[in-house]
Amino acid sequence: MPRLNFEDVVVPHLDAAFNYARWLTKNDADAEDVVQDATIRALRFFSSLRNDDARAWLLTIVRNTWYGRLAQQGHLQPVGVYDEMTDNRRDEGLGPEALVLQQQTVEQVQRAVESLPVDFREVIALREIEGLSYKEIAAIVGVPIGTVMSRLSRARERLLRLLGPVVSTGESA
Amino acid sequence: MNCHEFERILDAYVDDELDPADAAAAADHIEGCAACRRRLASRESLGRLVRSVPYHAAPARLRTAIASAPRRSRITPTALAAAAVVLLAATLGGAAGFRARQTSQATAAVAENVVNQHVSALMRDRLFDVRSSNEHTVKPWYQGKLDFSPPVADLTSADFPLIGGRLDSVAGRPAAALVYQRREHVINVFVLPTAGRAAIVDERSIRGFQERHWTQKDLSLWAVSDLNDRELHDFVRAFESATH
Numbered sequence: 001m002p003r004l005n006f007e008d009v010v011v012p013h014l015d016a017a018f019n020y021a022r023w024l025t026k027n028d029a030d031a032e033d034v035v036q037d038a039t040i041r042a043l044r045f046f047s048s049l050r051n052d053d054a055r056a057w058l059l060t061i062v063r064n065t066w067y068g069r070l071a072q073q074g075h076l077q078p079v080g081v082y083d084e085m086t087d088n089r090r091d092e093g094l095g096p097e098a099l100v101l102q103q104q105t106v107e108q109v110q111r112a113v114e115s116l117p118v119d120f121r122e123v124i125a126l127r128e129i130e131g132l133s134y135k136e137i138a139a140i141v142g143v144p145i146g147t148v149m150s151r152l153s154r155a156r157e158r159l160l161r162l163l164g165p166v167v168s169t170g171e172s173a
Numbered sequence: 174m175n176c177h178e179f180e181r182i183l184d185a186y187v188d189d190e191l192d193p194a195d196a197a198a199a200a201d202h203i204e205g206c207a208a209c210r211r212r213l214a215s216r217e218s219l220g221r222l223v224r225s226v227p228y229h230a231a232p233a234r235l236r237t238a239i240a241s242a243p244r245r246s247r248i249t250p251t252a253l254a255a256a257a258v259v260l261l262a263a264t265l266g267g268a269a270g271f272r273a274r275q276t277s278q279a280t281a282a283v284a285e286n287v288v289n290q291h292v293s294a295l296m297r298d299r300l301f302d303v304r305s306s307n308e309h310t311v312k313p314w315y316q317g318k319l320d321f322s323p324p325v326a327d328l329t330s331a332d333f334p335l336i337g338g339r340l341d342s343v344a345g346r347p348a349a350a351l352v353y354q355r356r357e358h359v360i361n362v363f364v365l366p367t368a369g370r371a372a373i374v375d376e377r378s379i380r381g382f383q384e385r386h387w388t389q390k391d392l393s394l395w396a397v398s399d400l401n402d403r404e405l406h407d408f409v410r411a412f413e414s415a416t417h
Contacts, residue, residue, distance in 0.1 A: 013399070028229075039239050106225055106227070129226070
């Protein structure tokens with residue numbers, strides 16, 4: 001087995017890391033900081049990488065780095081302990097007036113996804129945008145595959161409610 | 174399957190995560206149920222909308238900051254030599270004399286090499302010598318540049334548009350590299366002649382990339398992408414059926 005080289009193994013997944021971080025943090029500057037911290041950790045723990053999936057490994061580190069920073073800043077909300085079936089948390093940062101959809105479609109969609117609670121937002125980003133399988137997402141997020149599916153389902157239901165008019169007008173094709 | 178059951182597996186159905194029996198039962202149900210067809214259609218159009226949001230690629234500044242990591246070549250000279258030996262043996266028709274273990278080591282080395290070529294084309298931003306989605310432009314472009322003619326088909330109808338091609342190499346031998354796309358993911362198909370009779374098939378996951386190897390007539394094909402395994406499988410099927 002040839003020795004693994006950080007640049008060949010990790011750097012190719014930098015876009016995926018940044019995209020994921022950007023969806024977690026919702027802004028470029030924080031996403032850059034998170035990815036930079038994450039790659040430093042990745043370099044340090046590089047020997048723990050098994051050969052099979054560098055992307056999932058890196059994305060897991062990105063996620064842990066981000067949660068670590070939140071905890072340091074004292075913003076950490078209890079995550080992953082809510083009851084999936086009786087979830088009635090409010091969507092983040094999208095007031096009723098913002099629901100008046102009057103902007104460009106892409107911007108509406110971006111804002112709608114950003115307005116989801118983070119554990120819904122991340123499964124949407126990992127599945128729809130990064131194209132990962134349920135199994136890969138389950139490994140990164142650290143939940144069972146069934147939970148990935150139920151989060152995706154709930155996230156999509158919410159998006160359909162937020163974007164209803166946009167989705168149905170796009171339907172004629 | 175009734176509507177309630179269908180709703181419970183709707184997302185797994187859209188995401189192609191059901192086993193074949195459940196997928197067939199779901200397909201059966203929507204055939205006869207207009208309400209569930211609408212549910213499915215709205216999920217699908219939501220998916221298209223979400224995927225239309227621009228991809229957040231890593232900024233150049235970040236890339237530069239991280240690129241100061243130590244550099245070392247991944248492929249050892251020994252592995253490359255083993256790969257070259259087996260390719261040579263295949264060319265001479267003497268592959269039968271090799272032990273299976275050597276063949277599998279060499280296959281692994283070629284797979285590594287193919288993934289490296291994929292990554293290096295992406296990183297140097299040198300994906301195309303010919304940039305076109307027209308198979309009648311891409312295929313003739315190789316004439317006079319290679320001693321074989323790679324199979325080329327635009328797979329836009331299967332949602333894998335052809336976007337171009339270039340000259341590349343696999344284990345030191347000239348190869349055609351065809352470039353396809355799905356969403357933001359690039360798929361490289363490396364094509365080169367193989368003289369071995371055995372239809373060598375290989376699939377593996379290397380550093381987050383999926384690799385699939387198969388043969389068509391006397392050509393050896395290697396597809397590499399960071400797409401998920403399932404979609405790459407669909408790609409290979411679409412490619413084979415369009416070029417056979």
